[in-house]
Structure formats: C-alpha cells, structure tokens
Amino acid sequence: MTELLVNLLSGAMMLTGGAFAVIGGIGVVRFPDVFTRLHAAGITDTLAPLLIIGGLMMQAGWSILSFKLLLILLFLLFTTPTASHATARAAVVDGLQPLLGAARRKGDGSSNT
Amino acid sequence: MEAVVLGTILAIFTTMGLALWRAIQGPSIYDTIVGVNVFGTKTVLLIALIAEFSGNADLIDVALVYALINFLAVIAILKLVRQRDLAASRRVEHD
Amino acid sequence: MRYFVSLTVVLAVLWLGLSGVYKPLLFGLGAASIVLVVWLTERMEVLGAEHDPATLSWRLPIYWAWLVWQVIKSNIAVARAVLDPRRIQPTLIELPADQRTRVGRVTYGNSITLTPGTVTMRLTSDGDGIQVHALLPEAAEDLRQGEMARRVRWLEGGD
Structure with a gap:
C-alpha cells in the first residue's frame, strides 16, 4: 500500500517536472529577448530539477543514491542563479538593452511603461 | 514505473531539442549561452533519469560531475566572450 | 580555526556520502585528500566568512x-x-x-x-x-x- 502511494506520488512528480521542463523550453524559444528567455530558462533550472530529482529520491529511498541525488539538486539550485546572473550581467555590459514594457502587445496604447 | 520514467526522459529530450534550437538560432551570443546552459542542466537530469531507468546506480556519479562541469563551462565561456582571453585577470570594467 | 573545523567536517561528510565503499585503505585516502584540500585552501587564503559555521543556523x-x-x-x-x-x-x-x-x-x-x-x-x-x-x-x-x-x-x- 505504501509502496503504491510512493510510486504514484513520485511518478506524478516526475511527469509534472517533465511537463514544466517542456514549458520552460517552449519559453526559451518563444520569448522575445535574452532577458525574458533567462526567466524561461529559470523554470527548467529550478522547478523541473526539484520535481524530477524529488521523484527519483522517493524511488531510491534512504540510500547513498538519495544523498547523491540531493547533492546534485543542491548544486544545481546553488549554481544556476549565478550562471543566470552572469549571463544577464555580461549581456548588459555588452550593450544589450532589455526590452521593456508590453512590447508584444500591439495596438494597446493604454499600457506603456 | 518504467513507462513514467521513459515519459519523463522523452519530455527532457524535447526540452533539450528546444534549447538546442535556441542555441543555434541565436541571434546574440548570449541567447546561445542561455540555450547551452539549459541543455547542460537537462543533461544532468537526463543522466540521473537514465541511471534510474537502466538500474545502473553508478551513473549518478557521472551526473554529479556533469553538474559541476556545466557550471564551470558556462562561466568560462562567458569570460571568454567578455575578455577574449581565459587567462585574463581582473580587468573587468565596472560601469 | 573555527573555519578550518567546519570545512573539515563538511568535506568529511561529503566524502563519506560520495564514496560508499568503506575500507581502511579508502578511509586513509579520503583523510589524506581532506587534509590536502584544507591545506590548499589555507595556502590560497580563500577561507572566509562564508565558511563560518554560524551562518548555518x-x-x-x-x-x-x-x-x-x-x-x-x-x-x-x-x-x-x-x-x-x-x-x-x-x-x-x-x-x-x-x-x-x-x-x-x-x-x-x-x-x-x-x-x-x-x-x-x-x-x-x-x-x-x-x-x-x-x-x-x-x-x-x-x-x-x-x-x-x-x-x-x-x-x-x-x-
């Protein structure tokens, strides 16, 4: 009974994580400039690992494998903000200007920043 | 359970494809770096999932090392793009 | 000094978690690598406030x-x-x-x-x-x- 529950929960977590990864990937392709794409990349770098590695850890149970998976997760969560920030910073220093305001909303004069 | 893991693996492959498309498409070098970074973190997840799928627990060490390498690679590429020289010391012009 | 102790403990836990094989020879190698890393950190003078165990509250x-x-x-x-x-x-x-x-x-x-x-x-x-x-x-x-x-x-x- 418990095993079934663990299987169900971890399976759901993995599939949700995969779905979020695909959504993030779509965002990386779809968004208009580097800075907005970084946000989309953020989905694939935070929630997707959280859910997928969480699901794998539930499958592995209390073992050394779980510890290693936890290390991978912690490492990803610690480093990806640094990489995102470094990319944004380098792009700004290189002279790329972020697209601001409702740039994609054509013919809607009411919302401009 | 195998089917679920396989489905997740396929989802990760889709994401990797999308990230690769962005990396090839550009337009700026930073878009490429964003794409490569996503591709790299997805590779880590993919290796972890394959370790579970094939029941070969040793593969998890590969994923761990890949996570380390990926981060260093992104930082190194950014430095190379900025300064055209990996050995450059602190010549970062603050704005 | 506090920094050294906390760094050593963290490295030891990391090594034990990553190794998974517990034999005398490997324990010796692990201890040696920890000593090497701590010594290198000291030489590079990169040990600082980030290693303060007090931040881990x-x-x-x-x-x-x-x-x-x-x-x-x-x-x-x-x-x-x-x-x-x-x-x-x-x-x-x-x-x-x-x-x-x-x-x-x-x-x-x-x-x-x-x-x-x-x-x-x-x-x-x-x-x-x-x-x-x-x-x-x-x-x-x-x-x-x-x-x-x-x-x-x-x-x-x-x-």
Missing part, C-alpha cells in the same frame, strides 16, 4: 522551505506567461539591499534570481542597491513589498 531550513514555496508559486506564474506571452511586461526595478553582511546581500540577490520571473542584474558597487529585471508586474510588485528582504534579514539574525 536553525533558521536556514525554515528560509529554504519558504524559498521553495516561493519558487513553486513563481514557476506557475512564469509557466502561464509562457503559454500566453501577451502577459509578459518586462520591467527594471531598483530595490534597496539593506542586509547587514555581504553574505546576506548575496543571499538576497541569489534568492531573487532563483525565483523565476526575476533576475538580479546588478548589485551596485556601494553595496546598498540591487537592480532587478522582472518578467511580470506581479513579481515586481511582490519584490517591492519587501517580504523576501525581510526574510533574509531575519536569516542573518535580525528579528
């Missing part, structure tokens, strides 16, 4: 739990924006970073970047301002409310 797990909840919430918001890109409205906002320590400010900046929808663009060099690129107006508004800044100050030992 009981408040850290509570902050992390809260942060994970924030990450999940903002992930859902950004995922909705991906499916409907007309929602996005990127803005640049300036925030005060009035954390007491440098580690606190870096934690704040890193937490902002970790939550999707907001990326730290720049910590101003005088150290008390932070520039953030926000994807959605709601995310920018949340940051202006200062909930996260308050939590990081609490993490540093404030009340």
